Every structure is written in structure tokens, then in C-alpha cells.
Amino acid sequence: MPCPRPSPRSPACPPTQARQRRHFQRAAVLRIVALLLAALLGSLLSPRLPAAEPVPPRVLGLHGHLELDYSITVRVQGLAAWAAHNDARRLVPFIDGRALPGTFPESIDLGNGLLVYHPRINDDSRSVWTDLLGAPEGMQRAVTFSVGPVDGSPFASVHDEHGRVQLTVISPIYGGIALAVVVVTLLVFVHLARTTSIIRKPVPFGLGPYDLGRFQMAVWFFLIYLSYTAIWLVTDDTDTIHPSLLALLGISAGTALSEAVIDAGGPAPGTAPPPAAEAPAADAHGQWPAERTAIGQSRSRLHAARRQLAEHGSPDPDTELASATSRGLLHDLLSDAHGYRFDRFQIFAFTLILGVVFLSGVYNNLSMPELSPTLLGLMGLSSGTYIGFKLPERR
Structure with a gap:
């Protein structure tokens, strides 16, 4: 029992009660220190649970027509959480596991996880498109599709080996x-x-x-x-x-x-060859006239032409025909x-x-x-x- 305050009418507490009061105060202080030490040791020695990791992004679907010069919309789960620590503007399409460099999103909606692309052939992606569209076996081709960093790996996608999407090689109308x-x-x-x-x-x-x-x-x-x-x-x-x-x-x-x-x-x-010009007749003394023929042939060339016709005859019209x-x-x-x-x-x-x-x-x-x-x-x-x-x- 604590000793009452001394007054003129009541004497001071005996020494035994004063010692009990000091003992009680020390015990209270020790209890408080013990509780603090126990809490500190508990926080240090108790096993820590790992922090919750963000859900990795995943392509949930593709809306639109996968073809050159056509717009497509890609829905990505966890895009906002991924974009908090990365640049979503560097995401490019991956077709059959190959990135299309230079094909960056034209529109980004982080709230709904949407990316809009308009694929075209450029100097960076020409070789990839050549492999994708070259040696076609039909109007369309089944391919895998995803998106990912241009210098990284593609995200997980529903359009994998078991859910391929059709890539149009040649437009049926055109x-x-x-x-x-x-x-x-x-x-x-x-x-x-x-x-x-x-x-x-x-x-x-x-x-x-x-x-x-x-x-x-x-x-x-x-x-x-x-x-x-x-x-x-x-x-x-x-x-x-x-x-x-x-x-x-x-x-x-x-x-x-x-x-x-x-x-x-x-x-x-x-066409039959033109008829040979007739040679001018000789005079009474057997002499040929001195003038040239109409085509300017001399007498010697005219004699040679006459001898050739006599030896070989004229060309056969049937052969020409x-x-x-x-x-x-x-x-x-x-x-x-x-x-x-x-x-x-x-x-x-x-x-x-x-x-x-x-x-x-x-x-x-x-x-x-x-x-x-x-x-x-x-x-x-x-x-x-x-x-x-x-x-x-x-x-």
C-alpha cells in the first residue's frame, strides 16, 4: 500500500514502504524495456515475406486485320504496371518470334491496356517482311503474334503456337x-x-x-x-x-x-525478184552500145549477169513462198x-x-x-x- 503524503497530523511513511515503492517503479521500467526488446527482437528474427511482384504483361488479343498498311489494336494485360518502370513507346510487334523494328505504336491507352499499330515496310523491317511474305503458298499464312521491347523478348501471348493468327499475304479483293x-x-x-x-x-x-x-x-x-x-x-x-x-x-x-x-x-x-533488165542489142557489126544500162551497170557486169542467169536460172518462186x-x-x-x-x-x-x-x-x-x-x-x-x-x- 503506498504511503500517504506526509502532513502535520500524520507522520512520514516508514522506511519499509519507501523501499517497496521504489521496487515497484523499477519493476515497471524493466517490464517496459523487456516489451520493447521483445518487439525489436521479434521484428529482427521473424521471417520476412517477399514483396508482391507485379503481374507480367500478357497479350490477350488482337483486333483488326493483320495485313500490311492496315491498323490493328493489341490488348495487353498488365501494361500500366509494366509501363511504370519501362517505356511503352518502344514496344513493337513480334510476328513468328521476329521483331518489326521501326513499327512503334501510334496510340497507347495504359488505362485499358491498348496499343494501336499500323504496320508498314521500312528500311529496318524490310528483311523481316521479306521472310514473312516471300515464297507465299496461299493468300494467307498462319503466324504467332505478340509485342515486346524492340531490343528484348516478346511478352507472353494467347496467339502462340496453339493460337496462331492469319497474316494476309495478298488481299482477296485486289x-x-x-x-x-x-x-x-x-x-x-x-x-x-x-x-x-x-x-x-x-x-x-x-x-x-x-x-x-x-x-x-x-x-x-x-x-x-x-x-x-x-x-x-x-x-x-x-x-x-x-x-x-x-x-x-x-x-x-x-x-x-x-x-x-x-x-x-x-x-x-x-515477193518474186524483179525481172532482169534486158541487155541492149548489138549492132550489125556485133558491137555493144557504149551507154550504160538503166541501173548503171557496165557491159562487163551485164555479161556476167547474163552468164549467171544462163547457168543457174531464175530463183524459184515456191522457195520464196x-x-x-x-x-x-x-x-x-x-x-x-x-x-x-x-x-x-x-x-x-x-x-x-x-x-x-x-x-x-x-x-x-x-x-x-x-x-x-x-x-x-x-x-x-x-x-x-x-x-x-x-x-x-x-x-
């Missing part, structure tokens, strides 16, 4: 229209080639034989025409013709033009009046093999091959050889 135009063009050309002189030698009557120079020019025109249309359908690129292709078209056009000029310099096939008619495409291209010629076969073979190589490059790389100066020189040499052999033939 592809159908272009196919119809190309088919109609080819059919019209084939009809004209069979019924007119569009790639034949001109003759006064009927249809002449097929012309090698015009045939080569037509082949290269249609190869470039078809390739240009196909590349535009897939990549939406309209600037795909290299200067080397202009040189190639110039070589083929020059071959056809040179052949036409050479043919125009001699008698047209199928046979050389002016077609005997089939391959026969007309590889032979002339003297039979099959190697210079014709050479230019025909080079045209075919280079055409196959050209189409292969367009199919696999989605670009027209850029021909080297050596290859163009080879084509020019082949055409020059053909023209060179045609000169003496025409004479």
Missing part, C-alpha cells in the same frame, strides 16, 4: 482484280500472236513466220509486267523497277529494231532460210533461263533482281551476234 486483268491481257496477246503479225515478220500476204527479236521483247515485257503486279499486291510498293531492267528492255527492243531495219533493207519475203510462211513457233525462232542456226538458239536459250531466274528472285525476295553489268553485257553480246549473222544472210 488480288482477284489484278488476276483478272493479267489473265485477260495474256489471252488477248496469245490471240493476237496467233492471228496477227504482232510478233511475226511482216509479209505482203497472209501471216509471216515468228520473229525472234519481237518474241524476246514480248517475253521480257510480260515478265516485268507480271512481276511488277505481284510485288505491288504483296508489298504495296510501286517503285520496284531497277535501272538495269531498263537496260535489259533496251537490249531486247534494240535487237527487234535492228532486225526490222535489216529486213527492210532487202526484198520482202514472199515457203520462206515467207510460218512452220511453227519453235521452228521459226531457231531457223532461217538456211536451216537451224546456233546464234538463234543461243539468244533463245539465254532468254528462257534468265526468265526462270528472274521469276524465282521475284517469288522468293519480293523484288525484281538487279542484273549485273556482266549479265547485261552477255545479253548484249548474244543479241549482237544474232544481228551480226543476219547481215550477210540478208545480203
Whole structure:
């Protein structure tokens, strides 16, 4: 019991009660210190629970048409938490595990986790798009899709190996229209080639034989025409013709033009040769007149012409007629009046093999091959050889 305060009427507490009071105060202080030490030791010795980690981002879906030059919207779970410590403007699409550098989001909605992209071919992503769209096996192709940092790994996605999305290689609408135009063009050309002189030698009557120079020019025109249309359908690129292709078209056009000029310099096939001018009659003494003939021939040349006609006779009109008619495409291209010629076969073979190589490059790389100066020189040499052999033939 605590000792009451001393007063004049009550004496001071005895010494025993004072000691008890001091003992009680010390015990209270010790209890408070013990509680503080226990709390401190408990916080130090108790196991700490790991801090809750943010949920990793995950692509939940893709809205829109996955095709070049079309906008798509990608929904990403946990985008806001990821963007708190990273730059969402550096996120790019990943198609088949390959990033599309330079294709950054046009719009970012962190609250709803939405990213808007407009895929296009640029200098950084051209090689990736070539691998994705080259060597197509159909109008569409199944691919995996996700987004991620341009210099990192893609996020987890629902469009993985088991949930692929369709990548449109060729638009069905534009592809159908272009196919119809190309088919109609080819059919019209084939009809004209069979019924007119569009790639034949001109003759006064009927249809002449097929012309090698015009045939080569037509082949290269249609190869470039078809390739240009196909590349535009897939990549939406309209600037795909290299200067080397202009040189190639110039070589083929020059071959056809040179052949036409050479043919125009001699008698047209199928026409009979002009009748030989009659020699002036000799006078009573057997002397020839001194004046020249109408074509300026001297008497010696006129005698030589008369002897040649007497020995060999005049040309056979049936032979001229046979050389002016077609005997089939391959026969007309590889032979002339003297039979099959190697210079014709050479230019025909080079045209075919280079055409196959050209189409292969367009199919696999989605670009027209850029021909080297050596290859163009080879084509020019082949055409020059053909023209060179045609000169003496025409004479």
C-alpha cells in the first residue's frame, strides 16, 4: 500500500514502504524495456515475406486485320504496371518470334491496356517482311503474334503456337482484280500472236513466220509486267523497277529494231525478184552500145549477169513462198532460210533461263533482281551476234 503524503497530523511513511515503492517503479521500467526488446527482437528474427511482384504483361488479343498498311489494336494485360518502370513507346510487334523494328505504336491507352499499330515496310523491317511474305503458298499464312521491347523478348501471348493468327499475304479483293486483268491481257496477246503479225515478220500476204527479236521483247515485257503486279499486291510498293531492267528492255527492243531495219533493207519475203533488165542489142557489126544500162551497170557486169542467169536460172518462186510462211513457233525462232542456226538458239536459250531466274528472285525476295553489268553485257553480246549473222544472210 503506498504511503500517504506526509502532513502535520500524520507522520512520514516508514522506511519499509519507501523501499517497496521504489521496487515497484523499477519493476515497471524493466517490464517496459523487456516489451520493447521483445518487439525489436521479434521484428529482427521473424521471417520476412517477399514483396508482391507485379503481374507480367500478357497479350490477350488482337483486333483488326493483320495485313500490311492496315491498323490493328493489341490488348495487353498488365501494361500500366509494366509501363511504370519501362517505356511503352518502344514496344513493337513480334510476328513468328521476329521483331518489326521501326513499327512503334501510334496510340497507347495504359488505362485499358491498348496499343494501336499500323504496320508498314521500312528500311529496318524490310528483311523481316521479306521472310514473312516471300515464297507465299496461299493468300494467307498462319503466324504467332505478340509485342515486346524492340531490343528484348516478346511478352507472353494467347496467339502462340496453339493460337496462331492469319497474316494476309495478298488481299482477296485486289488480288482477284489484278488476276483478272493479267489473265485477260495474256489471252488477248496469245490471240493476237496467233492471228496477227504482232510478233511475226511482216509479209505482203497472209501471216509471216515468228520473229525472234519481237518474241524476246514480248517475253521480257510480260515478265516485268507480271512481276511488277505481284510485288505491288504483296508489298504495296510501286517503285520496284531497277535501272538495269531498263537496260535489259533496251537490249531486247534494240535487237527487234535492228532486225526490222535489216529486213527492210532487202526484198520482202514472199515477193518474186524483179525481172532482169534486158541487155541492149548489138549492132550489125556485133558491137555493144557504149551507154550504160538503166541501173548503171557496165557491159562487163551485164555479161556476167547474163552468164549467171544462163547457168543457174531464175530463183524459184515456191522457195520464196515457203520462206515467207510460218512452220511453227519453235521452228521459226531457231531457223532461217538456211536451216537451224546456233546464234538463234543461243539468244533463245539465254532468254528462257534468265526468265526462270528472274521469276524465282521475284517469288522468293519480293523484288525484281538487279542484273549485273556482266549479265547485261552477255545479253548484249548474244543479241549482237544474232544481228551480226543476219547481215550477210540478208545480203
